[in-house]
Amino acid sequence: MVVIPTETVYGLACDALNKDAVKRVFDIKGRPADNPLIVHISDISQLESLAVEIPDEAGKAAERFWPGPLTLVLRKQQCVPPETTGGLDSVAIRIPRHPVALAVLRESGLALAAPSANRFTELSPTSVEDLNPAILEAADLVLDGGPCEVGVESTVLDMNQSPPRILRPGGVTAQDLKDCGIEALSAEDSSQRRSPGQYERHYAPKTRIVLVEKLREQDAGLCLSPPASGQQIQMPADVTQYQSMLYHALHQLDHANLEVIYIERPPVTAEWAAVHDRLRKASSPPS
Ligand code: TXA
Numbered sequence: 001m002v003v004i005p006t007e008t009v010y011g012l013a014c015d016a017l018n019k020d021a022v023k024r025v026f027d028i029k030g031r032p033a034d035n036p037l038i039v040h041i042s043d044i045s046q047l048e049s050l051a052v053e054i055p056d057e058a059g060k061a062a063e064r065f066w067p068g069p070l071t072l073v074l075r076k077q078q079c080v081p082p083e084t085t086g087g088l089d090s091v092a093i094r095i096p097r098h099p100v101a102l103a104v105l106r107e108s109g110l111a112l113a114a115p116s117a118n119r120f121t122e123l124s125p126t127s128v129e130d131l132n133p134a135i136l137e138a139a140d141l142v143l144d145g146g147p148c149e150v151g152v153e154s155t156v157l158d159m160n161q162s163p164p165r166i167l168r169p170g171g172v173t174a175q176d177l178k179d180c181g182i183e184a185l186s187a188e189d190s191s192q193r194r195s196p197g198q199y200e201r202h203y204a205p206k207t208r209i210v211l212v213e214k215l216r217e218q219d220a221g222l223c224l225s226p227p228a229s230g231q232q233i234q235m236p237a238d239v240t241q242y243q244s245m246l247y248h249a250l251h252q253l254d255h256a257n258l259e260v261i262y263i264e265r266p267p268v269t270a271e272w273a274a275v276h277d278r279l280r281k282a283s284s285p286p287s
C-alpha cells in the first residue's frame with residue numbers, strides 16, 4: 001500500500017484486483033464498503049481488460065483527456081472484484097498524469113485502486129505534509145512528488161447513461177467536455193438519487209466552515225480580496241490556481257485552532273463547479 005502523488009490529490013494505492021489489499025485500504029480510510037474506488041492505469045490499451053461495452057464517446061473522452069483528471073465509469077470486467085467497486089457492476093477508471101504515478105503504474109505492471117489518501121470525510125491531501133499521521137503510519141511507502149498541480153479530485157463521468165452524466169465535478173469542466181463534443185449532464189441536472197460515494201459532508205476540515213460574501217476584518221479564512229490580517233489567506237481569482245491551493249490552505253487554517261473558518265464565496269459560474277461542490281460539502285454539518 002503506497003501513497004502516490006497524482007496531479008489531482010495524493011492517493012492511497014494498492015493492486016486494484018487484489019481484494020485483500022483493497023479491504024485494507026477501506027479499513028485505513030474508515031471508508032464505507034459501498035463507496036467504490038477509482039482504478040488507475042497507465043495506458044489506454046489496459047481499458048479493455050477492466051471494462052466491457054465501452055461506448056465510442058468514452059474512447060473519445062479518453063483520447064482527449066488522458067492522462068489527466070477525468071474518470072470514466074464503465075461496465076466492469078469480471079476480473080474487477082466487487083470489493084473495489086463497492087458491489088457495483090461498473091468500474092471507474094482513469095490515467096493520471098503525474099510522472100511519479102505513471103512510473104509506479106508502469107513499473108508495477110498493475111492497475112491501481114487509489115482513493116484520495118485521507119480518512120473518510122476529511123480533507124484530501126495535496127502535499128505530503130498534509131497527510132493524516134494515521135495514513136502515514138499505515139502506508140508501506142510514501143512517495144513525495146511535491147504539491148499537486150490540479151488540487152481537486154478528478155471529474156467522474158458516468159458513461160453508462162446517455163447522455164453521460166458528471167457524478168462529481170473536478171479537474172475537467174463540463175465546458176472542456178463540450179469542447180470535445182460531449183454534452184454531459186451536470187450532477188445537479190438529474191440526480192434525484194445520490195450517486196455512490198457522494199455524501200453530503202465530505203472534504204471537510206475539523207474546524208467548522210462558514211461561507212460568506214465578504215470576510216470581516218476579525219474573520220479568519222479564505223478571501224478573494226486583499227487580506228485584512230495574518231489569519232486571512234488571499235486566494236487567486238483564477239479558478240485553476242484557486243483549486244490548486246484550496247485544500248492546502250484549508251489544512252493550514254485547520255491547524256490554527258480557530259472556531260470557524262470563513263470562506264468568501266467564489267463567483268457562481270460553471271467553471272467554478274468543482275470548487276462550489278467541495279465548499280458546499282465541507283461546510284455541510286456533521287450528521
Ligand atoms: O482525483 C482523483 O480521482 C483521486 C486521485 C487519487 O486519483 N482519487 C479519488 O478517489 O478522488 P476517491 O476514492 O476519493 O473518490 C472516488 C469516487 C467515489 O467516491 C465515487 O463518488 C466515484 O469516485 N466512483 C468510483 N467508482 C464509481 C462507480 N463505479 N460508479 C459511480 N461512481 C464511482
Ligand code: MG
Pocket residue numbers: 115116124
Ligand atoms: Mg476522496
